[in-house]
Amino acid sequence: MDSNSNCRKQGAVVLVTSAEEVLTVVNIARDNRIQFVVSAERHSTGGASSVEGGIIIDLRKMRKVTVDPEAKTITAEGGCTWEDVDVEAAKYGLATVGGTVNHTGIGGLTLGGGFGWLSSKYGLTIDNLLSATMVLANGSIVIASSTENPDLFWAIRGCGASFGVAVDFTYRAYEQKDPVWAGLLGFTADKLQGIVKFANWHHGANTGDQCFLFGFSVPPPTNQPMTLCAVFFCGAQQAAEEYFAELTALGPVINQVGSMPYEKVNGMLNAAVNFGGRKTGGGSAVKLPLEPLFVQEVFDDFARFVGSHRGVGESLILFEIIPFKKIAEVPLEATAHGSRSEYYNVGSLFKWYEPELDATVRAFSRFVNQKIREQGGTMAERGVGAYSNYIEYQLNPEKIFGVNAEKLRQLKLKYDPENLFWRWHNVLLE
């Protein structure tokens, strides 16, 4: 995803295989003042996992997953994808809270907070993180958990990439034996008002077992801006069909829903956000109920933009109506993550091919995310109203970590005073 890694000429890529090897590279880089970055699945689009002329600590060979079915825990090395975790956990009838796209790395996603289909039942990924093994800037390997280095554990749950290299994570797991009902639906532009109505209903009606994502894209072979929906029901088919009946009654032109094992669900959006091209991510948030005219305006902006620029149709803006009750019931100050409240994330991933469009696409991405943030009703919230893992550029730490920014600054001075880990995000930015 990080198209910068294709453009930047790295000095060296070190395919580490153990905590000790990570430590050796960190020590060499620090002692010789060589720039370095950690790279997992490289889904950040802002260049946080590539560096011109520097060293890449590439974790992709560290992909072992161990499940303890008695303790109901999953331990996964820092270079795993969510597919690695989902597939291994499923062998024991277990699952944890991963992202909605299974080719995403667990590293960046977990350290920034993490949410997915099971967040409505169990909260953020970090709310299910029990411990992590961290290689720190000073050349030590430590455990971060509620009992060992608890201040570090607080910091890595939301701002982890700024505190070291996570060589493994241990997550709490849950029984997930039965199939779930899920899939994609695509609707022509004229159905948008009905979809917004359904989203507003779902906001009040869900029991935590249902998630609903809707967004704008130009799925092949239609070549028309459409509304793409992803539905998820953790339960039996009949109940699921009843829950989503008002939506399916709108008459989707793409219909790929059905019962499937949980580990397949995280793959259903893969094709909509696949590899290649040039990319920029962005994020904002909305409170519900949504004002239908506001959503229509965002759709119209998107349709105009993709209609007037070549090769940008694989882009996506996604309203992620994943019930927030479990996320918001954890106090904002309990972890470093700055965006917990009674609102929903909106993510965007713009994709294009021609370098001449770089500035234009990035400007539109910022424009549309800012518009959603300003009109989406989250400006007065304590949570910052944007998910740090969706923000690709450096911002004032208060804008990303909110009330937790000052404590993070203090902990940085304890754990990484030379600010070796600054790319995602720079907590010491003035």
Ligand SMILES: Cc1cc2nc3c(=O)[nH]c(=O)nc-3n(C[C@H](O)[C@H](O)[C@H](O)COP(=O)(O)OP(=O)(O)OC[C@H]3O[C@@H](n4cnc5c(N)ncnc54)[C@H](O)[C@@H]3O)c2cc1C
């Ligand atoms: C297609 C797509 C779908 C997404 N879906 C979701 C979703 O459903 N839910 C969600 O919460 N987020 C989602 N995201 C956002 C995602 O969380 C971020 O893009 C995240 O940075 C991806 O992590 P990565 O390890 O793949 O990326 P990388 O670019 O490799 O890493 C991102 C940052 O984290 C650092 N990092 C990575 N691993 C480690 C590690 N083990 N130790 C220390 N630092 C590390 C890197 O140095 C870099 O600075 C999605 C992003 C994309 C592009």
